[in-house]
Amino acid sequence: AQSVAQPEDQVNVAEGNPLTVKCTYSVSGNPYLFWYVQYPNRGLQFLLKYITGDNLVKGSYGFEAEFNKSQTSFHLKKPSALVSDSALYFCAVRVNTNAGKSTFGDGTTLTVKP
Amino acid sequence: DAGVTQSPTHLIKTRGQHVTLRCSPISGHKSVSWYQQVLGQGPQFIFQYYEKEERGRGNFPDRFSARQFPNYSSELNVNALLLGDSALYLCASSLGLAGGANTGELFFGEGSRLTVL
Numbered sequence A: 001a002q003s004v005a006q007p008e009d010q011v012n013v014a015e016g017n018p019l020t021v022k023c024t025y026s027v028s029g030n031p032y033l034f035w036y037v038q039y040p041n042r043g044l045q046f047l048l049k050y051i052t053g054d055n056l057v058k059g060s061y062g063f064e065a066e067f068n069k070s071q072t073s074f075h076l077k078k079p080s081a082l083v084s085d086s087a088l089y090f091c092a093v094r095v096n097t098n099a100g101k102s103t104f105g106d107g108t109t110l111t112v113k114p
Numbered sequence B: 001d002a003g004v005t006q007s008p009t010h011l012i013k014t015r016g017q018h019v020t021l022r023c024s025p026i027s028g029h030k031s032v033s034w035y036q037q038v039l040g041q042g043p044q045f046i047f048q049y050y051e052k053e054e055r056g057r058g059n060f061p062d063r064f065s066a067r068q069f070p071n072y073s074s075e076l077n078v079n080a081l082l083l084g085d086s087a088l089y090l091c092a093s094s095l096g097l098a099g100g101a102n103t104g105e106l107f108f109g110e111g112s113r114l115t116v117l
Helices: none
Strands: A003-005 A010-014 A019-021 A024-026 A032-038 A044-050 A056-058 A064-068 A073-078 A087-094 A108-113 B005-007 B010-013 B019-024 B031-037 B044-050 B053-057 B064-068 B074-078 B087-094 B112-116
Touching: A003 A087, A010 A019, A019 A108, A024 A073, A032 A064, A032 A073, A044 A056, A044 A064, A044 A073, A073 A087, B005 B087, B019 B031, B019 B087, B019 B112, B031 B074, B044 B064, B044 B074, B074 B087
Parallel strands: A010 A108, B010 B112
Antiparallel strands: A003 A024, A019 A073, A032 A044, A032 A087, A056 A064, A064 A073, A087 A108, B005 B019, B019 B074, B031 B044, B031 B087, B044 B053, B064 B074, B087 B112
């Protein structure tokens, strides 16, 4: 079984400040980890992924995430937040070869204030 | 390039009715997955289809069924609708079963918002 936890329902930051959205996971085997973003009344958009290799991965819109195997975490980060980053963020994990079957967290609402 | 398209975008049904939701994947993608997203929760996996065969099924009752057509489009059917089936139904496509260059990120449509009264 695999699971994802996003411990914060909401994260509030000021524009220009760094942001972190937390994610921890539980799997049997090597994880493939993903971050997606969802804007109101829209589908999810892929942001970035960790498959193997460098623990720091870079993705779209200046976002990056750090994979920490010992802490089973995959936190999303951005050095300088924009108001337009305000959205709902989902962390997801899968381990098997079934590409369609990802397990998602319940999401974290990021609000960036001017 | 066209992304994943879903229809209808919104629909209202009453309890006990049946609904069919449709999805066209990105051109070249052979895998379609369906997810249910209830308000305030993350998407929950319902089905995956690849090359017209079911490759995975989530913890949903038999009232939920799906199929994939030769052109890789897909339908999700829900029978005997319950109030609890009200949700955003998301279709996602991917290149196929993961492996090699396919690391399995999903490309989602805008969803079909179902309201059951």
